[in-house]
Amino acid sequence: MEHEFEHIGKKTMLLNARRLIRATDQTPMILLAIEDITERSRLEDELRQIAAAMSEADRRKNEFLALLAHELRNPLAPIRSAVQLMQLTNDPEANKTATGIVERQVDQMVRLVDDLLDVSRISRGKIELRKQRIDLTSVVKQAIEDTRPLVKSMGHESTVTPPPEPVYLNADRTRLVQVLGNLLNNACKFTDMGGRISLAVEVADGEAVMSVRDNGIGIAAEQLPTIFEMFVQADTSMERSVSGLGIGLALVKNMLEKHGGTVGVQSHGLGRGSTFVVRMAIMESTALAPAAGVEGGGPDLTTVQRILVVDDNVDAAMMLERLLQLNGKQTRVAHSGLDALEVAEQFRPHLILLDIGLPKLNGYEVCRRIRQQPWGKDMVVIALTGWGQEEDRKRSKEAGFNAHFVKPLEREALMLVLAGKYPAAA
Numbered sequence: 001m002e003h004e005f006e007h008i009g010k011k012t013m014l015l016n017a018r019r020l021i022r023a024t025d026q027t028p029m030i031l032l033a034i035e036d037i038t039e040r041s042r043l044e045d046e047l048r049q050i051a052a053a054m055s056e057a058d059r060r061k062n063e064f065l066a067l068l069a070h071e072l073r074n075p076l077a078p079i080r081s082a083v084q085l086m087q088l089t090n091d092p093e094a095n096k097t098a099t100g101i102v103e104r105q106v107d108q109m110v111r112l113v114d115d116l117l118d119v120s121r122i123s124r125g126k127i128e129l130r131k132q133r134i135d136l137t138s139v140v141k142q143a144i145e146d147t148r149p150l151v152k153s154m155g156h157e158s159t160v161t162p163p164p165e166p167v168y169l170n171a172d173r174t175r176l177v178q179v180l181g182n183l184l185n186n187a188c189k190f191t192d193m194g195g196r197i198s199l200a201v202e203v204a205d206g207e208a209v210m211s212v213r214d215n216g217i218g219i220a221a222e223q224l225p226t227i228f229e230m231f232v233q234a235d236t237s238m239e240r241s242v243s244g245l246g247i248g249l250a251l252v253k254n255m256l257e258k259h260g261g262t263v264g265v266q267s268h269g270l271g272r273g274s275t276f277v278v279r280m281a282i283m284e285s286t287a288l289a290p291a292a293g294v295e296g297g298g299p300d301l302t303t304v305q306r307i308l309v310v311d312d313n314v315d316a317a318m319m320l321e322r323l324l325q326l327n328g329k330q331t332r333v334a335h336s337g338l339d340a341l342e343v344a345e346q347f348r349p350h351l352i353l354l355d356i357g358l359p360k361l362n363g364y365e366v367c368r369r370i371r372q373q374p375w376g377k378d379m380v381v382i383a384l385t386g387w388g389q390e391e392d393r394k395r396s397k398e399a400g401f402n403a404h405f406v407k408p409l410e411r412e413a414l415m416l417v418l419a420g421k422y423p424a425a426a
Contacts, residue, residue, distance in 0.1 A: 001013055001015055010038075011036060011038045012036075012037050012038045012041040012042075013034055013035065013036055013037065013038075014034070014035040014037045015032070015033070015034055016032070016033040016034075016035075017030055017031065017032050017033075018030070018031045019031075072109065072112065075105035075106070075108050075109045076105075078101050078102075078105050079101070079102050079105050079106070081101075082098035082099070082101040082102045082105075083098070083102070085098045086098045086099070104149065106408065110408065116247075128390055129171075129172040129175060129258055129259065130172050130174075131170050131171055131172055131259075132170070132171075132172075132173070133168050133169075133170060133283060134168065134169055134170075134171055134173045134176070135166060135167070135168060136163060136166075136167040136168065136169055136201060136208055137162050137163065137166065137167070137201075138173075139169075139173060139176050139177055139180065140160065140162060140180065140199065140201060140210075142177045143177050143180035143181045143184060143199075144158070144160055144184070144199065146177070146181050147181060147184040147185060147188065150185060150188045150189075151184075151188055151197060154188055154191070154193050154194075154195070155193050155194045156188060156191060156193075156194065156195050156196065156197050157194075157195070157196045157197070158196075158197045158198065158199075159196075159197075159198045159199075160198070160199050160200075161198070161199070161200035161201065161202075162201055163201045163202060163203060163208070164202075167201070167203060167208050167282055168282060168283045169208060169280055169281075169282060169283060170281075170283055171259055171280065172259070175255050175258075175259075176255075176259070178251070178255065179251075179252050179255050179256060179263075179278065180199070180210065180212070180278075182248040182249070182251060182252050183212040183252060183276050183278070184197065184199065184212060185248065186248055186249065186276075187212055187213070187214035187216065187274070187276075188214075190214070190216045190217050190274070191214045191215060191216030191217070191273075192216065192217070195214060195215050195216055196214065196215045197212075197213070197214050198211075198212070198213045198214075199211070199212050199213075200213070203282060206281060206282060207279045207280060207281055207282060208278075208279070208280050208281075208282050209277060209278070209279055210277070210278040210279075210280075211275055211276070211277050211278075212275070212276045212278075213273065213274070213275045213276075214273050214274055214275075215273040216273055216274065217270060217271060218267045218268065218269055218270045218271050218272040218273055218274055219265065219267040219269075219270075219274055220269065220270055221269060224265060224267065227249060227265055228249050228250055228252070228253040228263070228265075229250060252276075252278075256278060256280070259280060260280070260281060261278060261279055261280035261281070262278070262279045263276060263277065263278050263279075264276070264277045264279075265277075304329075304350035304351065305328075305329055305330045305350070306329070306330050306331075306332075306347060306348065306349040306350050306351075307324050307329050307330070307331050307332075307349055307350065307351045307352075307353065308331070308332050308333075308334065308340070308343060308344055308347055308349040308351070308352045308353070308354075309321050309324070309331060309332070309333050309334075309353050310333075310334045310335075310337075310339075310340040310352065310353065310354045310355055310358065310363070310366070311333075311335065311353075311355040311358075311384070312335050312336065312355060312357070312358050312359055313355075314335060316407070317333045317335065318333070320353065320384075320409070321333050323411065323414070324414075327418075332347045332349065335358075335359075336358055336359045336360045336361070337358040337359070337360045337361025337362060337363065337365065337366045338360045338361050339360075340352075340354065340358070340361075340366050341361070341366060341369055341370070344370055344376065344379075345373070345375070348375055349379070350379070350380065351379075351380045351381075351382070351417075351418075352370070352379065352380070352381045352382070353382055353384045353409075354366060354367060354381055354382065354383055354384065354401075355383075355384060355385050356383055356385035356386075356387050356392070356396075357385065357386070357387065363383060363385065363399075364395055364396070364399040365399075367381050367383075367396075367399040367400045367401055368399050368400060370400070371399075371400040380402050381400065381401050381402055382401060382402055382403045382404070382405060382417060383396045383401045383403070383404040383405065384405050384407060384409055385404070385405075385406065385407060386406065386407050387406075388404075388406035392404070403417070405417070
């Protein structure tokens with residue numbers, strides 16, 4: 001039983017009663033035992049809550065792992081089919097279609113892996129922002145362009161309403177493009193074929209207000225409070241043709257909080273669409289400084305010929321070498337750290353694309369030893385690796401790399417490398 005006492009507050013008590021008969025005169029009596037179990041009851045309630053939370057977390061984890069396996073396998077099926085098609089036919093049109101499929105599906109897998117890495121960085125507090133003055137209109141254009149293939153494939157009608165005049169934010173451009181891209185991707189995925197998607201930007205009370213609206217499946221009222229939590233999805237039914245890992249909105253919320261911004265959601269229920277609203281403080285015009293350009297640019301290598309590719313993955317090295325040869329470059333390949341040093345001394349390349357995780361000698365040590373040689377002091381050495389955390393980039397810079405790129409390297413990025421337009425190693 002519970003009772004509110006005037007001087008000691010609310011208490012929970014365990015009351016036991018037993019009927020007794022006094023032996024001397026057989027008088028009926030009652031024995032009462034009262035125990036204060038307030039603390040025990042509180043601990044039991046906490047344990048029940050912890051057990052329920054752990055059970056829910058375990059359920060979400062299992063759903064996430066099953067979904068992750070599904071999402072990673074999804075792109076593999078069309079990739080394998082496309083490769084088999086290219087092996088069976090020499091038809092240029094069929095091969096062009098197949099290569100387009102491979103490229104799109106690889107892009108999808110890269111996005112999944114990037115989101116997973118961001119989850120890891122968030123959980124360890126490793127997300128770092130590189131803020132600068134950015135033009136919001138350019139961010140909107142980039143996010144729309146990145147989403148265009150998905151919009152087109154699903155037959156959606158999309159509209160964009162840019163701000164009436166230039167709006168500048170103090171923000172990490174890459175992360176803000178990611179925020180709007182995630183919201184637009186979600187709008188596409190959770191709207192049936194031939195739906196309507198819109199992105200509108202306005203200024204109100206010193207803030208940039210970005211609204212992403214769709215006429216899709218909507219969100220149930222009971223899901224609205226948890227929609228920005230990790231691994232939560234509005235719809236996990238097998239009928240949805242396009243899904244995800246349930247981490248995009250959690251990343252959006254985290255990124256905006258680090259920028260001092262907010263994100264909210266509105267929905268009138270299932271089948272009635274959703275609207276996500278992002279708010280960020282704008283920069284005053286008097287405080288505007290020139291926008292930062294490309295960091296740590298290097299020499300123009302578009303006219304050089306000798307390039308060394310170092311990667312212990314034979315297939316990856318071979319394909320990158322072939323791509324460089326198609327661009328008229330002379331190439332050599334090495335598959336270990338020690339081989340890389342030997343080939344670099346003999347070949348004297350203008351550019352080395354160097355993996356980090358190598359047998360015999362890792363890429364950091366290879367770069368250090370190259371920098372110790374007279375012929376290697378001014379050589380352009382770029383890390384091309386699967387290691388992409390901030391500490392990895394810091395180690396690259398300390399080892400003497402000119403820049404740090406995470407695999408896979410897109411052709412456009414390779415062309416920027418050759419043109420000397422790339423960010424510094426850290």
